[in-house]
Amino acid sequence: MxxxxxxxxxxxxxxxxxxxxxxxxxxxxxxxxxxxxxxxxxxxxxxxxxxSAWPQERKIYPPRGSKLDPFKPAIDAMLREDLRAPRKQRHTVKRIFDRLIDEHGMTDVSYGRVRAYVAERKPQISAGTGRVFEDVFVPQTHRPGMEAEVDFGEVSVRLRGEQVVLFLFCLRLSFSGRAVHRVFASGGQEAFFEGHEHAFRVLGGVPAGKIRYDNLRAAVAQVLGFTRQRVETERWTAFRSHWGIEPWYCRPGEIGAHEKGGVEGEIGWFRRNHLVPVPEVESLAELNESIDHWDLQDMDRRIGSRPRTFGEMFAAEKPLLQALPVEPFETGRWFTPRVDRYSQISVRTNRYSVPVRLIGRRLRVQLHASELVVFDGRTVVARHERLLAKGAVRLDLDHYLEGLLRKPGALPGATALEQARAAGKFTPVHDAWWSAARKAHGDRDGTRALIEVLLLHRHLSHDHVVAGMAAALHAGALTADAVALEARKSAETDHPEPLAMLGDSHRLGRFTSLTERRLTHLPADSRPLPSIAAYDDLLPSRRARRGGGIGP
The missing domain is CATH 1.10.10 (Arc Repressor Mutant, subunit A)
Incomplete structure (x- = not known):
């Protein structure tokens, strides 16, 4: 206390x-x-x-300056000169004070202020000289449920055919060696918080003692020299207060890397054993599912000559962890960008599309480590996977369909169309149907018909719409209504291979009309066909048809 x-x-x-x-x-x-x-x-x-872990907002005043500020660089230079000077010929505070007056014209600054600054600054400058024995390692004993280590590591992954660098978060319990990993698109504060939250949920508790960290920007706003004192970011302070985390910061630079050597070695071992060769995935969610599976497999590992596995030691450690808090903590960051005339918003140097009806509006955006969610009021209007590179653009073709109905000529060269093709959402079946529709109805009307078909994706699954397009194209029915009919028919039958229907004509059958489709759902009619023989008596006789009258 x-x-x-x-x-x-x-x-x-x-x-x-x-x-x-x-x-x-x-x-x-x-x-x-x-x-x-x-x-x-x-x-x-x-x-x-x-x-609440967050205090009420208070007005922040700028820090007051000091008359000593113009002379601090000169004091630092003198202290650095002492690093190379003989031990008995170094500056005292009195000598520094005198030189500031004689050589730099210092006035109106007291001796006590200079002495306080030298006492604070001198250890910071001399701490990086390497005069202590950094190669001595003292064995440590870790108590169960009390200590953990956290760090990020970079990993290369082929994401949808492109090799990218992702960030691997790792939280490792010091006693049992049980580790939890998570891959994120960035190593920012959102990933830092979400990695903690995921790890605590998997472990079922929070370490009751200290968690070791290096000087991540997500947690540390300023390092006070070469000491262990840190100025923490306010969101990190509130986050650790919410979860009951007691941080312990390593010394800055390489000299403090060994102070959390367990998690450093864990990241390297995990990368060499599970991410070699470079994995190929379609999404980060798919990769994280594999990582969760690998973490469970690693419960059978042993460290060195330990007689028990990770799983056996964690079973003894888990009851000693702190209980999880009941209320959640919002890990995402909120932004309020305005939608420009291209129906895009800018978040963290990247641009994302939103529906065209929102042009000119100011929206609320929640940025997570791997996802971006856009709100109009309380309604989710867009959801994007977070971009990795700076200055990148991610567009959803569906957001522009209402505008393209008025300007169909803009579709062939649209950036959103090229991204949809690259993502596999705009398939060769779409291109074939579009080409046939333009040939039959002209460029403008054929393109509008395609846009109406693309609107069906909002109500039907992608595979069923593609199956409907293939069936309609085979039958020569190049209208959105025909595609909708066949897509719903495919949804009912749940065809297993909709993309193969275009070149597999024996599976298609003939095109079904709406009336025939409705009649097929009625039960079979076993009644005999009706007879119309009674109506023959109403017909005129042959004699009357020849022109003769009907006489007595």
Whole structure:
């Protein structure tokens, strides 16, 4: 408990960290009065901290400058010179103070201020000189359920035929060695949070002690020299407060890499054993399903000469983990971009399409690690897989169909059409039907007929619409109504190979009219055919037909 009070004395302390400390002490059983006395706050502050990990917004004032600021570079230069100077011929604070006055014209700065800055800065500059024995490793004993390590690693994957670099998140329990992995399109804060959330759900709890981290930008806003003190990002502080995470930051640079060597080695082992050769997948969801399966297989592994497997040791460790919180934490980031005249929005240097009816509107966008969801009010109007490269564009052809109905001539050269072809959504069957429709109805009307067919994808599955197009093309019925009829017929029969129907005419049968289709669903009629012989008496006689009258 004393540690919590000490942390508040660090200059980087923010109100978010104060809330996190209050929530942590409350979970440990500290009374509200004791929390008020310890942190010198009122009961309202304690109540607000326990109700939400996020404090109310307060006006942020810019930091005040110091008269010493113009002379800090000169002080740093003197301290760096001391790294190469003999031990007995280095600057004292008095000598630095005198040189600042004589050589740099410093005035109105007290000796105490210079001494405080040198005391803070000198260890930071001398910490990277390599004068300590960095090659000494001390064996450690990890208690079950108390410690874990987290890190990201890069992996190469062939995603839909293109080789890309993805980010592999790993959380590893130090006692059992049980690790949980997850692949994301980026290594940003959204992936950092979602990786934690996934790992805690899989493990069924949160480590009760410390979790080791390096200086990831998702968690650390500023490293205070070469110490372990960090200025954390506010979202990370609120996130770890919500989950009850106690972070422990490694020293910056390569000198601190060995402090979380377990997860470093785990990422390398996983990459060599499960991602060689380079896997080929169609989506990140498919790859993550395989990773979850590999994680379960690795439960039978052993580390070195350990007598028990990961699974056996984790079974003893799992009951000692902290319980998961009941309420969820929103890991996504919210944006409010405006839709431009190209029916696109810009998020993190990339552009995504939305329906054309929303041009000029300001929408709410929730950005996740691997997905982007667009809301109009509370309604989801678009959903895209997150782009990997900067400055890229992802367009959905369905978003432009209403506009293309008015401008059918824009379809042949549309970027959205090229992306649909590359993704396999616009198939050769579409092209064949479109070509036949333009030949039969002309370019404008044939293209409009195709757009009406593409609108069917909103109500019917892709395979059934393609099957309907193939059947209609085989029968020569080049209208959207005919495609809709055959698509619904395919949905009812659930044809297993709709894409092969175009070249397999013996499976198609003849084209079915709407009336005949309805009659086929009626039960068989076993009644005899009706007779019309009684109506013959109403016909005129042959004599009357020859022109003779009907006499007595």
């Amino acid at each position: 004393l540690r919590c009070a000490e942390e508040l004395l660090v200059p980087s302390t923010s109100r978010v960290e104060l809330y996190a400390a209050i929530r942590r002490d409350s979970r440990a059983g500290v009374s509200g009065r004791e929390i008020e006395r310890r942190y010198k706050v009122g009961w309202r502050t304690v109540k607000q901290a326990l109700s």
